Amino acid sequence: MQISQKQGNDDFATMLNAYDCPAILVTPEYQILASNQRYLESYGSIDLSQAAYCFKVSHSNDVPCEQAGQACPLFAACASGKKERALHIHHSPRGKEHIDIEILPILDHKGEVKYCVELLKSVTKTNPKIGNNEMVGASPAFNQLVENITRVAPTDASVLLVGDTGSGKEIAASAVHLASSRKDHPMVILECSGLTEPLFESELFGHTKGAFTGALYNKQGLVEVAHGGTLFLDEIGDVPYELQIKLLRLIETGTYRPVGSKETKSADFRLICATHQDIFAMVERGEFRRDLYYRINVFPIHIPSLKERKQDIPLLTKTLLQRIDQSGQYSVTDCAIDLLKKHDFMGNIRELRNILSRALVLSNTPRIDRHVIKTCLDIDREISGDNQATIDLKSNELKYLKKLIDSVDGDKDKAAALAGISTRSLYRKIQ
Numbered sequence: 001m002q003i004s005q006k007q008g009n010d011d012f013a014t015m016l017n018a019y020d021c022p023a024i025l026v027t028p029e030y031q032i033l034a035s036n037q038r039y040l041e042s043y044g045s046i047d048l049s050q051a052a053y054c055f056k057v058s059h060s061n062d063v064p065c066e067q068a069g070q071a072c073p074l075f076a077a078c079a080s081g082k083k084e085r086a087l088h089i090h091h092s093p094r095g096k097e098h099i100d101i102e103i104l105p106i107l108d109h110k111g112e113v114k115y116c117v118e119l120l121k122s123v124t125k126t127n128p129k130i131g132n133n134e135m136v137g138a139s140p141a142f143n144q145l146v147e148n149i150t151r152v153a154p155t156d157a158s159v160l161l162v163g164d165t166g167s168g169k170e171i172a173a174s175a176v177h178l179a180s181s182r183k184d185h186p187m188v189i190l191e192c193s194g195l196t197e198p199l200f201e202s203e204l205f206g207h208t209k210g211a212f213t214g215a216l217y218n219k220q221g222l223v224e225v226a227h228g229g230t231l232f233l234d235e236i237g238d239v240p241y242e243l244q245i246k247l248l249r250l251i252e253t254g255t256y257r258p259v260g261s262k263e264t265k266s267a268d269f270r271l272i273c274a275t276h277q278d279i280f281a282m283v284e285r286g287e288f289r290r291d292l293y294y295r296i297n298v299f300p301i302h303i304p305s306l307k308e309r310k311q312d313i314p315l316l317t318k319t320l321l322q323r324i325d326q327s328g329q330y331s332v333t334d335c336a337i338d339l340l341k342k343h344d345f346m347g348n349i350r351e352l353r354n355i356l357s358r359a360l361v362l363s364n365t366p367r368i369d370r371h372v373i374k375t376c377l378d379i380d381r382e383i384s385g386d387n388q389a390t391i392d393l394k395s396n397e398l399k400y401l402k403k404l405i406d407s408v409d410g411d412k413d414k415a416a417a418l419a420g421i422s423t424r425s426l427y428r429k430i431q
């Protein structure tokens, strides 16, 4: 596409209105020449009466992104002469936002880049600031995760989320679903751990009345509930070997039969699987079917552990505190944050959440200090058995749980939630 030099900025802006997302026209020297109506609605107007540069407007930087140590898709597009994409954090009237940037270079008659159209697509369900049920973060590891989610979401490819326990696999699955064209249909979750063959089949495929003892009604399977939407199989590595063939058949044929039925139904879902295990090693050991592995692993995404994104701890702490107690009165001192940053977080974000829930109970003031955080971390260490030689694990667990129950006036449901265990487990542990 070529644009005559005589055309004014108004013409540019009119052309940009053809895009149904915010768009700006930029020179290879980073100067913004025009913006469209959608940009105006999302980010406000830019003063174009004097030179306005994209790095200043979008990032409040004084130098272009690539000189500030960030990947700059404009710089890359000018070098390659081709479309380039990157995930950036931009300033917006709503604060900082993750934006999927696409740069479309416009070449002159000599084949050199004359202008670039920059399309700015907001990324659903992620946030570099405090959010409610969104994924938050701004570290390089988190941004890479968001970039992967953004790329794969609009496709229908099967996604395999690999990450440690509590690192955010389920919330990432939901981000993929919500950024996909299937978002108006359900995302259905099946936790695969501990499922026996009959249960697995009837949960997944449903059953007819009388199919087996206790089948009093026709029951819809999760595959049917997920029709048009997303099927999320959590802990896929725990599906017993003999059941894996049933899953493979479902994926390969796109059809299934409810237990006890002769009717074959057709399935329509996007598959997302998650695991904390090394499935490839399981394949090598003969514990996981190779054919199924290649079916589910079309697009693998690594979910970073909290250890890999320690710089997100202050933001996550603020976010989680607000989620635990919506009054917004609680905060954590800088020294306490430093202590959290030194912790290992084997249980990742879920562990951070549990520690903060405890801190709220144990702190006498809304400003949670280092001392309180240290106590919460020590309780965890004792319970997890770091000091097994000197500590009687069971009695310490009991002591902690009783203290916790007392602190919430005997409310066992609340105490269990704070301890991160089910109420049933709590009763079992204190009896």
Ligand SMILES: Nc1ncnc2c1ncn2[C@@H]1O[C@H](COP(=O)(O)OP(=O)(O)OP(=O)(O)O)[C@@H](O)[C@H]1O
Residues within 6 Å of the ligand: 134, 135, 136, 137, 163, 164, 165, 166, 167, 168, 169, 170, 171, 172, 234, 276, 316, 319, 349, 350, 353
């Ligand atoms: N980036 C994030 N921002 C905010 N909260 C997060 C983020 N990632 C995870 N969480 C929160 O951490 C907790 C654990 O996340 P989630 O349940 O998605 O982890 P998981 O990896 O699926 O856990 P498991 O391995 O036990 O199935 C949830 O409360 C979730 O909302």
